[in-house]
Amino acid sequence: FLKGKTALVTGSTSGIGLGYARALAAEGAAVMINGFGDAAEIDSHVAQLRDSSGVGAIYCPADMTKPAEIRDMVAQCHAELGGPDILINNAGIQHVAPIDEFPEDKWDAILAIILSSTFHSTAAALPHMKAQSWGRIINTGSMHSLVASPYKSAYNAAKHGVAGLTKTVALEVATQGITANTICPGYVWTPLVEGQIPDTMKARGLTREQVINDVLLDKQPQKQFVSIEQVAALALFLCRDEAAAITGANLSVDGGWTAQ
Numbered sequence: 076f077l078k079g080k081t082a083l084v085t086g087s088t089s090g091i092g093l094g095y096a097r098a099l100a101a102e103g104a105a106v107m108i109n110g111f112g113d114a115a116e117i118d119s120h121v122a123q124l125r126d127s128s129g130v131g132a133i134y135c136p137a138d139m140t141k142p143a144e145i146r147d148m149v150a151q152c153h154a155e156l157g158g159p160d161i162l163i164n165n166a167g168i169q170h171v172a173p174i175d176e177f178p179e180d181k182w183d184a185i186l187a188i189i190l191s192s193t194f195h196s197t198a199a200a201l202p203h204m205k206a207q208s209w210g211r212i213i214n215t216g217s218m219h220s221l222v223a224s225p226y227k228s229a230y231n232a233a234k235h236g237v238a239g240l241t242k243t244v245a246l247e248v249a250t251q252g253i254t255a256n257t258i259c260p261g262y263v264w265t266p267l268v269e270g271q272i273p274d275t276m277k278a279r280g281l282t283r284e285q286v287i288n289d290v291l292l293d294k295q296p297q298k299q300f301v302s303i304e305q306v307a308a309l310a311l312f313l314c315r316d317e318a319a320a321i322t323g324a325n326l327s328v329d330g331g332w333t334a335q
């Protein structure tokens with residue numbers, strides 16, 4: 076149902092972002108992916124996406140801490156694939172430490188990659204969406220857009236910020252056929268989650284198993300990780316005409332985390 080549409084997904088060389096790209100391509104959208112990683116692996120993702128979409132798929136290595144690279148990424152997408160009609164802001168990193176020991180450079184990087192990049196890409200993509208009176212902006216928030224956990228000051232601040240920014244965008248373009256929403260996943264098993272286990276073990280003095288069962292899944296009532304496919308399916312629904320009235324919303328896919 077996305078034939079003729081172009082999607083740009085930031086942070087999509089791995090995890091949830093790659094899941095979004097795969098789901099969109101399978102519906103016939105042309106896709107630009109972005110993020111870091113092994114060049115051969117990225118080439119193979121692009122080839123698979125191109126096959127699956129039957130239209131086109133390209134990769135842009137823009138660094139989401141660099142505003143000029145973000146705006147060039149949107150311009151490159153427009154020039155080479157058209158659009159973007161669908162913009163998914165998804166790039167993210169995590170750092171776990173008590174606030175009085177939280178490294179300044181990690182604070183700056185997390186705010187830049189999660190929050191400021193969403194501002195820059197949205198600002199660059201909106202003129203095209205406005206011109207055609209259709210657009211979908213989907214931002215990956217988190218349960219940490221709605222509630223906090225200790226030792227994640229930068230991440231909680233950035234993800235709460237994404238929810239606020241998304242609502243503002245939704246209001247500004249409400250009459251122009253463009254929706255903006257935040258998807259708020261609970262814990263999804265991806266490299267980002269795996270990567271924070273050692274620091275959480277250190278910060279809390281726990282074993283790996285204790286971190287998984289007593290910290291990560293402690294507040295996730297369903298006691299299992301959300302799947303990448305479950306998150307991507309919600310993004311696809313938001314692209315449908317039936318979802319045109321859903322805007323400015325925080326949509327939780329969190330196994331019940333924020334019901335508490």
Ligand code: NAD
Nearest residue numbers: 086087088089090091110111138139167217262263265267
């Ligand atoms: P991931 O580590 O698998 O993917 C992160 C992606 O962002 C990768 O493609 C990486 O290369 C890219 N990236 C990192 N820094 C970048 C930069 N400076 N410029 C461009 N790209 C950059 O992680 P994931 O778990 O798939 O996370 C994706 C999003 O989902 C993040 O915003 C994360 O906060 C959010 N999220 C994840 C979970 C979870 O449990 N995994 C839960 C809620 C929200």
